[in-house]
Amino acid sequence: MSFGEPEGYDGDARPRPLGRRGASQAAAAAACLVLGLGLISGAVTGSWLVGDSGEEGSRSTFATAGSLWHSVPVDQLFPPTVQGQGAGPGRADRTWTRIAVAPDSGCKDAFDPLLRKALAPVGCERLLRATYTDATQSYVTTVGLLFTTADAPGMTSLANRFRKERLDRRSDLMPLPYAARNTPAARFGTGQRASWTVSVLTEAPVVVYAVSGWADGRTVDDPQPAEDAMEPNATTAPAQAGLGNEAQGLADRVERGLRKNVRSATEQPS
Numbered sequence: 122m123s124f125g126e127p128e129g130y131d132g133d134a135r136p137r138p139l140g141r142r143g144a145s146q147a148a149a150a151a152a153c154l155v156l157g158l159g160l161i162s163g164a165v166t167g168s169w170l171v172g173d174s175g176e177e178g179s180r181s182t183f184a185t186a187g188s189l190w191h192s193v194p195v196d197q198l199f200p201p202t203v204q205g206q207g208a209g210p211g212r213a214d215r216t217w218t219r220i221a222v223a224p225d226s227g228c229k230d231a232f233d234p235l236l237r238k239a240l241a242p243v244g245c246e247r248l249l250r251a252t253y254t255d256a257t258q259s260y261v262t263t264v265g266l267l268f269t270t271a272d273a274p275g276m277t278s279l280a281n282r283f284r285k286e287r288l289d290r291r292s293d294l295m296p297l298p299y300a301a302r303n304t305p306a307a308r309f310g311t312g313q314r315a316s317w318t319v320s321v322l323t324e325a326p327v328v329v330y331a332v333s334g335w336a337d338g339r340t341v342d343d344p345q346p347a348e349d350a351m352e353p354n355a356t357t358a359p360a361q362a363g364l365g366n367e368a369q370g371l372a373d374r375v376e377r378g379l380r381k382n383v384r385s386a387t388e389q390p391s
Contacts, residue, residue, distance in 0.1 A: 179324065183273055186325035186383045190247040190268045193382050195222055198266065199251035199375065208370030210351075210363040217253040217262065217371055221301030225249050228267070233311075236294045240328065243279050243321075244270030250299045252306045253371060254336060261306040261336045262367045263298040264375050267328040280321040289319045290346045296330045308338030315359040316368045318347040320376065327379065331372035333364045347372075 189198070199222060205215035228237065228245035246268040253262050269276065283289050295317045300309040313334040320329045334341065345357050350365025359365060 180273070182383060182387050183325060185386045186327060186379070187246065187268060189379065189382055189386065190225060190249055190266070192386070195249070195251075197382055198249060198378065199264070200378065203253065203371060203374050205370045205374060208374075209366050215366070215370055216256045217367075218256070219251055219253050220261075220304040220306060221252045221299060223250040223252075223299045223301075232297060233293070233295070235291075236296065239283075239288055239294060240267065240269075240279075242271070243275050243326070243328070246270050246326070252299045252301060252304070252309070254305045255367065258305050258336055260333055260362070260364060260367050261298070261309045262331055262333040262371050263296070263306070263309070264331040264371050265296060265299075265329070266375070266379065267330070269326040269328065271326050273323065276321060276326055277323045280323050283319065283321050290349070292344050292346075294319070295344060296332045298332050298334065305336045309334055309336070310338075312340040313338060315341040315344050315362070316347050316350045316364040317344070318369050318372050320372065322376075325379070325383065329372055329376045329379070331368040331375075333359075333367040333371075335362070335364075 199219055201219050203217040203219075205217065207213070208215040226248055228240075228248050231237075231248050231250075232240065248265060248267050250263055250265040253264065254260065255262075271279070288294055295314050296319065297311065298306070298309045298314060300306050314332050315334045317332040318330060322329065331347075333347075341359065343357050343359070345355070345359045345365065347365040347369040349355060350357065350360040351369060352360070355361075355365070
């Protein structure tokens with residue numbers, strides 16, 4: 122039967138009784154059914170990747186993600202070297218080298234007052250931070266994983282607020298850098314912050330952030346959120362230097378690593 126002919130006729134347009142299907146048609150229908158079931162199963166399995174928190178598996182994954190701060194080695198959360206294929210301006214490749222890891226801690230004095238207030242509704246279970254430099258040691262970037270005490274609705278509520286109020290674009294809500302002594306980031310203070318990104322996850326009790334600046338300690342008068350600094354027509358100093366790409370690219374890859382660790386943890390036999 123061709124798609125353009127009524128079901129009640131054969132390939133030569135001769136009438137035939139309705140309801141009779143050839144073996145090939147039956148096999149095709151069965152194959153479609155199997156494929157459909159496979160797609161449904163795949164969608165459920167991949168709910169962590171798309172943020173579907175309505176199933177029992179997603180609730181289990183959410184809980185697993187919240188425990189990674191004490192169950193996964195730091196080298197898996199913050200690898201010594203991070204490759205950023207296509208992460209730089211013009212899709213240039215980037216390589217970041219970890220130069221310092223902060224002791225895991227609570228959130229006291231870890232954020233400026235306004236950002237601390239904005240994040241307060243989801244609480245603070247643990248804060249992990251690491252600072253990286255690029256291959257030329259021209260730039261430094263601190264990336265952080267804030268593990269919260271919130272449930273899925275709480276994280277969704279905060280994510281919605283950040284999106285609606287554009288809190289991730291406000292320079293008075295920039296994250297703080299981790300300036301480790303005797304490293305290229307030693308002079309990476311509050312006045313050296315150039316670009317930043319903050320991402321509130323909804324499928325895990327985690328806030329991922331990054332903040333970047335120059336390694337030579339120069340101050341920045343016009344810090345710019347990474348999303349704006351990465352625009353092709355952006356002309357600020359952070360944008361021209363690619364510091365938006367530094368922050369966003371490293372934050373994205375640390376977040377991907379977090380998701381990979383969650384998948385590995387949930388796939389392990391209990």
